[in-house]
Amino acid sequence: MRPYVYLGIILFCLHTANSLRCAKCVSKKGNCNETEVEVCSSYQDACFFEVKDFIGVSGTTVKRGCTTANYCRRYPGGYKGHLDRTMYCCSSDLCEPVDYHHSHTGAENGMVCQSCIGNEAECGQNAWSEPCHGNADRCIQISQRFLPGEELEPIIKGCGDSSFRDTLVAYQIGKDFAYIEQNVCGLRNCNNRSFPDISPGQPNGLKCYTCRETGKGECDRERLQLLNCTGIMDRCVHIISKDRDVPTTIQKGCATETMCTSYSDIYYKLMRQDSYPACCKKSFCNRAGDHSGPEMLLAVAGVVLWLALMAGK
Numbered sequence: 272m273r274p275y276v277y278l279g280i281i282l283f284c285l286h287t288a289n290s291l292r293c294a295k296c297v298s299k300k301g302n303c304n305e306t307e308v309e310v311c312s313s314y315q316d317a318c319f320f321e322v323k324d325f326i327g328v329s330g331t332t333v334k335r336g337c338t339t340a341n342y343c344r345r346y347p348g349g350y351k352g353h354l355d356r357t358m359y360c361c362s363s364d365l366c367e368p369v370d371y372h373h374s375h376t377g378a379e380n381g382m383v384c385q386s387c388i389g390n391e392a393e394c395g396q397n398a399w400s401e402p403c404h405g406n407a408d409r410c411i412q413i414s415q416r417f418l419p420g421e422e423l424e425p426i427i428k429g430c431g432d433s434s435f436r437d438t439l440v441a442y443q444i445g446k447d448f449a450y451i452e453q454n455v456c457g458l459r460n461c462n463n464r465s466f467p468d469i470s471p472g473q474p475n476g477l478k479c480y481t482c483r484e485t486g487k488g489e490c491d492r493e494r495l496q497l498l499n500c501t502g503i504m505d506r507c508v509h510i511i512s513k514d515r516d517v518p519t520t521i522q523k524g525c526a527t528e529t530m531c532t533s534y535s536d537i538y539y540k541l542m543r544q545d546s547y548p549a550c551c552k553k554s555f556c557n558r559a560g561d562h563s564g565p566e567m568l569l570a571v572a573g574v575v576l577w578l579a580l581m582a583g584k
Protein backbone atom coordinates (compact mmCIF):
# COMPACT_ATOMS: atom_id res chain seq x y z
CA MET A 272 0.00 0.00 0.00
CA ARG A 273 2.77 2.42 1.05
CA PRO A 274 4.18 3.29 -2.43
CA TYR A 275 0.70 4.32 -3.59
CA VAL A 276 0.28 6.63 -0.65
CA TYR A 277 3.62 8.32 -1.43
CA LEU A 278 2.74 8.52 -5.09
CA GLY A 279 -0.55 10.09 -4.10
CA ILE A 280 1.15 12.71 -1.97
CA ILE A 281 3.69 13.48 -4.70
CA LEU A 282 0.95 13.84 -7.32
CA PHE A 283 -1.03 16.07 -4.97
CA CYS A 284 2.02 18.30 -4.40
CA LEU A 285 2.77 18.46 -8.13
CA HIS A 286 -0.84 19.33 -8.77
CA THR A 287 -1.02 22.16 -6.25
CA ALA A 288 2.41 23.42 -7.34
CA ASN A 289 1.09 23.70 -10.88
CA SER A 290 -2.17 25.35 -9.90
CA LEU A 291 -2.57 28.93 -10.90
CA ARG A 292 -3.31 31.38 -8.09
CA CYS A 293 -5.25 34.60 -8.63
CA ALA A 294 -6.18 37.58 -6.49
CA LYS A 295 -9.86 37.23 -5.56
CA CYS A 296 -12.09 40.04 -4.30
CA VAL A 297 -14.81 42.52 -5.21
CA SER A 298 -13.73 46.09 -4.57
CA LYS A 299 -13.75 49.64 -5.80
CA LYS A 300 -10.18 50.05 -6.96
CA GLY A 301 -9.16 46.50 -7.77
CA ASN A 302 -6.56 46.09 -5.02
CA CYS A 303 -7.23 42.81 -3.26
CA ASN A 304 -5.14 42.36 -0.11
CA GLU A 305 -2.54 39.58 0.25
CA THR A 306 -4.93 37.21 2.00
CA GLU A 307 -7.53 37.44 -0.77
CA VAL A 308 -6.11 34.77 -3.06
CA GLU A 309 -7.87 31.95 -4.91
CA VAL A 310 -6.21 28.68 -5.93
CA CYS A 311 -7.71 27.98 -9.34
CA SER A 312 -9.26 24.64 -10.32
CA SER A 313 -7.39 22.48 -12.80
CA TYR A 314 -9.48 23.69 -15.76
CA GLN A 315 -9.02 27.39 -14.91
CA ASP A 316 -6.04 28.82 -16.76
CA ALA A 317 -6.45 32.56 -16.32
CA CYS A 318 -6.91 35.35 -13.75
CA PHE A 319 -9.62 37.89 -14.59
CA PHE A 320 -9.97 41.56 -13.70
CA GLU A 321 -13.50 42.75 -14.50
CA VAL A 322 -14.37 46.46 -14.40
CA LYS A 323 -18.05 47.51 -14.26
CA ASP A 324 -19.23 51.10 -14.65
CA PHE A 325 -22.60 52.79 -15.01
CA ILE A 326 -22.69 56.27 -16.56
CA GLY A 327 -23.94 58.83 -14.00
CA VAL A 328 -23.71 56.56 -10.93
CA SER A 329 -20.39 56.31 -9.09
CA GLY A 330 -20.61 52.58 -8.50
CA THR A 331 -17.45 51.46 -10.28
CA THR A 332 -16.75 47.90 -9.23
CA VAL A 333 -13.78 45.64 -9.87
CA LYS A 334 -14.15 41.90 -9.49
CA ARG A 335 -11.17 39.52 -9.63
CA GLY A 336 -10.64 35.77 -9.51
CA CYS A 337 -9.91 32.63 -11.55
CA THR A 338 -11.47 31.89 -14.92
CA THR A 339 -10.64 30.29 -18.26
CA ALA A 340 -8.85 32.00 -21.15
CA ASN A 341 -11.72 30.84 -23.31
CA TYR A 342 -14.24 32.79 -21.20
CA CYS A 343 -11.99 35.86 -21.42
CA ARG A 344 -12.17 35.69 -25.21
CA ARG A 345 -15.93 35.24 -25.25
CA TYR A 346 -16.68 37.82 -22.53
CA PRO A 347 -19.59 40.02 -23.67
CA GLY A 348 -17.98 43.36 -22.78
CA GLY A 349 -18.81 46.89 -23.92
CA TYR A 350 -21.88 49.08 -23.38
CA LYS A 351 -25.43 47.83 -22.75
CA GLY A 352 -27.37 51.03 -22.23
CA HIS A 353 -25.33 53.00 -19.68
CA LEU A 354 -23.66 49.92 -18.24
CA ASP A 355 -20.09 49.36 -19.41
CA ARG A 356 -18.16 46.17 -18.70
CA THR A 357 -14.59 45.22 -19.51
CA MET A 358 -12.58 42.12 -18.66
CA TYR A 359 -8.80 41.89 -18.58
CA CYS A 360 -7.04 38.55 -18.20
CA CYS A 361 -3.57 37.11 -17.69
CA SER A 362 -2.31 33.61 -17.10
CA SER A 363 0.67 33.56 -14.72
CA ASP A 364 0.67 33.11 -10.96
CA LEU A 365 -0.84 36.14 -9.13
CA CYS A 366 -0.55 38.22 -12.29
CA GLU A 367 -1.89 41.77 -12.68
CA PRO A 368 -3.53 42.01 -16.12
CA VAL A 369 -3.94 45.79 -16.09
CA ASP A 370 -2.44 48.84 -14.42
CA TYR A 371 -5.76 50.20 -13.17
CA HIS A 372 -6.40 53.59 -11.57
CA HIS A 373 -9.83 54.85 -10.62
CA SER A 374 -10.40 58.62 -10.68
CA HIS A 375 -13.17 60.96 -9.48
CA THR A 376 -14.35 64.26 -10.90
CA GLY A 377 -15.00 67.06 -8.42
CA ALA A 378 -14.31 67.44 -4.71
CA GLU A 379 -15.98 65.40 -1.99
CA ASN A 380 -19.38 66.93 -1.21
CA GLY A 381 -20.08 65.43 2.22
CA MET A 382 -22.53 62.78 1.08
CA VAL A 383 -21.75 59.08 1.49
CA CYS A 384 -23.55 56.29 -0.40
CA GLN A 385 -23.26 52.57 -0.82
CA SER A 386 -21.50 52.00 -4.14
CA CYS A 387 -21.32 48.83 -6.19
CA ILE A 388 -22.53 47.00 -9.28
CA GLY A 389 -23.34 43.32 -9.04
CA ASN A 390 -25.65 40.69 -7.65
CA GLU A 391 -27.37 40.54 -4.28
CA ALA A 392 -24.41 38.85 -2.59
CA GLU A 393 -21.92 41.44 -3.87
CA CYS A 394 -24.13 44.51 -3.68
CA GLY A 395 -26.86 43.89 -1.10
CA GLN A 396 -27.45 45.45 2.31
CA ASN A 397 -23.80 45.28 3.36
CA ALA A 398 -22.27 46.84 0.26
CA TRP A 399 -19.32 49.16 0.90
CA SER A 400 -19.77 52.93 1.14
CA GLU A 401 -17.93 55.68 -0.69
CA PRO A 402 -17.84 59.46 -0.34
CA CYS A 403 -19.67 61.32 -3.14
CA HIS A 404 -18.03 63.89 -5.41
CA GLY A 405 -19.01 67.02 -7.33
CA ASN A 406 -22.74 67.53 -7.84
CA ALA A 407 -23.56 63.85 -7.28
CA ASP A 408 -25.15 64.38 -3.85
CA ARG A 409 -27.96 61.79 -3.93
CA CYS A 410 -27.77 58.06 -3.25
CA ILE A 411 -29.11 55.94 -6.10
CA GLN A 412 -30.22 52.33 -6.14
CA ILE A 413 -31.28 50.63 -9.35
CA SER A 414 -32.56 47.05 -9.12
CA GLN A 415 -33.51 44.96 -12.11
CA ARG A 416 -35.24 41.68 -12.65
CA PHE A 417 -34.49 40.56 -16.21
CA LEU A 418 -36.25 38.45 -18.78
CA PRO A 419 -34.58 35.02 -18.97
CA GLY A 420 -31.48 35.23 -21.15
CA GLU A 421 -31.07 39.01 -20.78
CA GLU A 422 -29.43 38.93 -17.33
CA LEU A 423 -26.82 41.59 -16.66
CA GLU A 424 -26.05 43.26 -13.32
CA PRO A 425 -29.14 43.15 -11.06
CA ILE A 426 -28.09 45.88 -8.59
CA ILE A 427 -26.41 49.25 -9.23
CA LYS A 428 -25.68 51.55 -6.27
CA GLY A 429 -23.79 54.80 -5.98
CA CYS A 430 -23.88 58.59 -5.85
CA GLY A 431 -25.83 60.41 -8.57
CA ASP A 432 -27.04 63.92 -9.34
CA SER A 433 -30.51 65.51 -9.23
CA SER A 434 -31.43 64.21 -12.70
CA PHE A 435 -32.37 60.83 -11.18
CA ARG A 436 -36.04 60.17 -10.30
CA ASP A 437 -37.88 57.41 -8.49
CA THR A 438 -39.19 55.16 -11.26
CA LEU A 439 -40.72 51.72 -11.56
CA VAL A 440 -40.95 50.12 -14.98
CA ALA A 441 -42.63 46.71 -14.95
CA TYR A 442 -43.47 44.50 -17.92
CA GLN A 443 -44.69 41.02 -18.65
CA ILE A 444 -43.72 39.12 -21.80
CA GLY A 445 -45.50 35.76 -21.98
CA LYS A 446 -45.07 34.14 -18.58
CA ASP A 447 -42.00 36.21 -17.72
CA PHE A 448 -42.31 39.22 -15.42
CA ALA A 449 -39.48 41.77 -15.39
CA TYR A 450 -38.89 45.20 -13.86
CA ILE A 451 -36.50 48.08 -13.33
CA GLU A 452 -36.80 49.98 -10.06
CA GLN A 453 -34.83 53.17 -9.55
CA ASN A 454 -34.79 54.84 -6.12
CA VAL A 455 -33.19 58.14 -5.16
CA CYS A 456 -32.67 59.32 -1.56
CA GLY A 457 -30.81 62.04 0.31
CA LEU A 458 -29.46 60.57 3.57
CA ARG A 459 -26.06 58.99 4.16
CA ASN A 460 -26.07 55.36 2.99
CA CYS A 461 -29.84 55.43 2.47
CA ASN A 462 -29.43 53.19 -0.62
CA ASN A 463 -28.74 50.30 1.74
CA ARG A 464 -31.55 47.99 0.68
CA SER A 465 -31.24 44.48 -0.59
CA PHE A 466 -33.12 43.30 -3.67
CA PRO A 467 -36.77 44.46 -3.78
CA ASP A 468 -39.51 41.91 -4.24
CA ILE A 469 -42.09 43.37 -6.60
CA SER A 470 -45.00 41.14 -7.57
CA PRO A 471 -46.98 41.30 -10.82
CA GLY A 472 -50.33 41.55 -8.99
CA GLN A 473 -53.86 40.51 -9.95
CA PRO A 474 -55.53 40.71 -13.41
CA ASN A 475 -56.62 44.29 -14.12
CA GLY A 476 -58.92 43.71 -17.11
CA LEU A 477 -56.53 44.74 -19.89
CA LYS A 478 -55.63 42.07 -22.45
CA CYS A 479 -52.66 42.32 -24.78
CA TYR A 480 -50.93 40.25 -27.42
CA THR A 481 -47.69 38.72 -26.29
CA CYS A 482 -44.68 37.12 -27.96
CA ARG A 483 -40.92 36.98 -27.75
CA GLU A 484 -39.12 36.75 -31.07
CA THR A 485 -36.11 34.45 -31.19
CA GLY A 486 -35.87 34.40 -34.97
CA LYS A 487 -38.42 31.60 -35.38
CA GLY A 488 -41.39 33.83 -36.16
CA GLU A 489 -42.92 33.85 -32.66
CA CYS A 490 -44.16 37.42 -33.27
CA ASP A 491 -45.81 36.62 -36.61
CA ARG A 492 -49.41 37.81 -36.49
CA GLU A 493 -51.01 34.39 -36.59
CA ARG A 494 -48.83 33.05 -33.80
CA LEU A 495 -49.45 35.80 -31.22
CA GLN A 496 -50.66 34.66 -27.79
CA LEU A 497 -53.02 36.51 -25.48
CA LEU A 498 -51.96 37.83 -22.09
CA ASN A 499 -54.11 39.06 -19.19
CA CYS A 500 -52.36 42.12 -17.76
CA THR A 501 -51.97 42.42 -13.99
CA GLY A 502 -51.34 45.01 -11.30
CA ILE A 503 -50.01 48.37 -12.46
CA MET A 504 -49.28 47.12 -15.98
CA ASP A 505 -52.04 49.04 -17.73
CA ARG A 506 -50.54 49.40 -21.18
CA CYS A 507 -49.98 47.03 -24.08
CA VAL A 508 -46.44 47.34 -25.37
CA HIS A 509 -44.50 46.28 -28.38
CA ILE A 510 -40.77 46.53 -28.49
CA ILE A 511 -39.37 47.23 -31.90
CA SER A 512 -35.89 46.79 -33.29
CA LYS A 513 -34.22 50.01 -34.43
CA ASP A 514 -32.46 48.20 -37.23
CA ARG A 515 -33.39 50.48 -40.14
CA ASP A 516 -33.34 47.74 -42.73
CA VAL A 517 -35.57 45.33 -40.86
CA PRO A 518 -37.69 47.04 -38.21
CA THR A 519 -39.16 44.02 -36.50
CA THR A 520 -41.06 43.34 -33.33
CA ILE A 521 -38.82 41.78 -30.71
CA GLN A 522 -41.37 41.47 -27.90
CA LYS A 523 -45.02 42.18 -27.11
CA GLY A 524 -46.77 42.15 -23.77
CA CYS A 525 -48.15 44.22 -20.88
CA ALA A 526 -46.25 47.12 -19.29
CA THR A 527 -46.50 50.13 -17.01
CA GLU A 528 -46.88 53.51 -18.68
CA THR A 529 -43.37 54.37 -17.42
CA MET A 530 -41.93 51.95 -19.94
CA CYS A 531 -42.85 54.45 -22.65
CA THR A 532 -43.01 57.84 -20.91
CA SER A 533 -39.56 57.41 -19.40
CA TYR A 534 -38.24 56.07 -22.64
CA SER A 535 -35.45 58.59 -22.98
CA ASP A 536 -34.53 57.98 -19.38
CA ILE A 537 -34.80 54.52 -17.94
CA TYR A 538 -35.32 52.34 -20.98
CA TYR A 539 -32.47 53.96 -22.83
CA LYS A 540 -30.16 53.73 -19.84
CA LEU A 541 -30.91 50.17 -18.96
CA MET A 542 -32.12 48.30 -21.96
CA ARG A 543 -30.63 47.73 -25.34
CA GLN A 544 -30.06 50.81 -27.41
CA ASP A 545 -30.98 48.93 -30.56
CA SER A 546 -34.71 48.85 -29.74
CA TYR A 547 -37.53 51.05 -28.45
CA PRO A 548 -40.91 50.41 -26.81
CA ALA A 549 -44.29 51.70 -28.04
CA CYS A 550 -47.30 51.62 -25.68
CA CYS A 551 -51.05 51.77 -26.25
CA LYS A 552 -54.01 51.73 -23.87
CA LYS A 553 -56.78 49.51 -25.26
CA SER A 554 -57.04 45.76 -25.10
CA PHE A 555 -55.40 44.04 -28.09
CA CYS A 556 -54.02 47.37 -29.40
CA ASN A 557 -50.49 45.97 -29.80
CA ARG A 558 -51.33 43.65 -32.63
CA ALA A 559 -49.58 45.56 -35.44
CA GLY A 560 -46.02 44.44 -35.94
CA ASP A 561 -44.40 47.85 -36.21
CA HIS A 562 -44.98 51.38 -37.39
CA SER A 563 -43.79 50.72 -40.90
CA GLY A 564 -45.83 47.52 -41.21
CA PRO A 565 -48.55 46.87 -43.81
CA GLU A 566 -51.25 48.63 -41.75
CA MET A 567 -49.28 51.82 -41.63
CA LEU A 568 -48.55 51.69 -45.36
CA LEU A 569 -52.24 51.16 -46.03
CA ALA A 570 -53.09 54.16 -43.83
CA VAL A 571 -50.54 56.33 -45.64
CA ALA A 572 -51.88 55.16 -49.01
CA GLY A 573 -55.40 56.04 -47.81
CA VAL A 574 -54.40 59.55 -46.81
CA VAL A 575 -52.60 60.10 -50.11
CA LEU A 576 -55.67 58.91 -52.03
CA TRP A 577 -57.96 61.16 -49.95
CA LEU A 578 -55.67 64.17 -50.52
CA ALA A 579 -55.64 63.40 -54.25
CA LEU A 580 -59.45 63.22 -54.29
CA MET A 581 -59.78 66.49 -52.34
CA ALA A 582 -57.31 68.21 -54.65
CA GLY A 583 -59.29 66.96 -57.65
CA LYS A 584 -62.58 68.53 -56.43
Ligand SMILES: *[C@@H]1O[C@H](CO)[C@@H](O)[C@H](O)[C@H]1NC(C)=O
Pocket residue numbers: 304305306307
Ligand atom coordinates in the same frame (compact mmCIF):
# COMPACT_ATOMS: atom_id res chain seq x y z
C1 LIG B 1 -7.96 41.27 3.76
O1 LIG B 1 -9.26 40.94 3.37
C2 LIG B 1 -9.93 40.05 4.25
C3 LIG B 1 -11.25 39.66 3.61
O2 LIG B 1 -11.91 40.76 3.04
C4 LIG B 1 -10.12 40.77 5.58
O3 LIG B 1 -10.80 39.91 6.48
C5 LIG B 1 -8.75 41.15 6.15
O4 LIG B 1 -8.90 41.89 7.32
C6 LIG B 1 -7.96 41.97 5.13
N1 LIG B 1 -6.60 42.16 5.59
C7 LIG B 1 -5.97 43.32 5.52
C8 LIG B 1 -4.57 43.33 6.00
O5 LIG B 1 -6.49 44.33 5.09
Ligand SMILES: *[C@@H]1O[C@H](CO)[C@@H](O)[C@H](O)[C@H]1NC(C)=O
Pocket residue numbers: 396458459460461462463
Ligand atom coordinates in the same frame (compact mmCIF):
# COMPACT_ATOMS: atom_id res chain seq x y z
C1 LIG C 1 -30.49 52.14 5.90
O1 LIG C 1 -30.44 53.56 5.86
C2 LIG C 1 -31.48 54.20 6.60
C3 LIG C 1 -31.38 55.70 6.33
O2 LIG C 1 -30.06 56.16 6.42
C4 LIG C 1 -31.36 53.82 8.05
O3 LIG C 1 -32.40 54.42 8.79
C5 LIG C 1 -31.43 52.29 8.19
O4 LIG C 1 -31.22 51.93 9.51
C6 LIG C 1 -30.40 51.63 7.30
N1 LIG C 1 -30.61 50.19 7.32
C7 LIG C 1 -29.63 49.31 7.46
C8 LIG C 1 -30.02 47.87 7.44
O5 LIG C 1 -28.48 49.67 7.61
Ligand SMILES: *[C@@H]1O[C@H](CO)[C@@H](O)[C@H](O)[C@H]1NC(C)=O
Pocket residue numbers: 497498499
Ligand atom coordinates in the same frame (compact mmCIF):
# COMPACT_ATOMS: atom_id res chain seq x y z
C1 LIG D 1 -57.53 35.59 -19.16
O1 LIG D 1 -58.68 35.97 -18.47
C2 LIG D 1 -59.87 35.34 -18.97
C3 LIG D 1 -61.04 35.93 -18.19
O2 LIG D 1 -61.11 37.31 -18.40
C4 LIG D 1 -59.78 33.85 -18.82
O3 LIG D 1 -60.95 33.23 -19.36
C5 LIG D 1 -58.55 33.34 -19.53
O4 LIG D 1 -58.38 31.97 -19.30
C6 LIG D 1 -57.32 34.10 -19.07
N1 LIG D 1 -56.19 33.69 -19.90
C7 LIG D 1 -55.05 33.27 -19.41
C8 LIG D 1 -54.01 32.88 -20.40
O5 LIG D 1 -54.85 33.18 -18.22
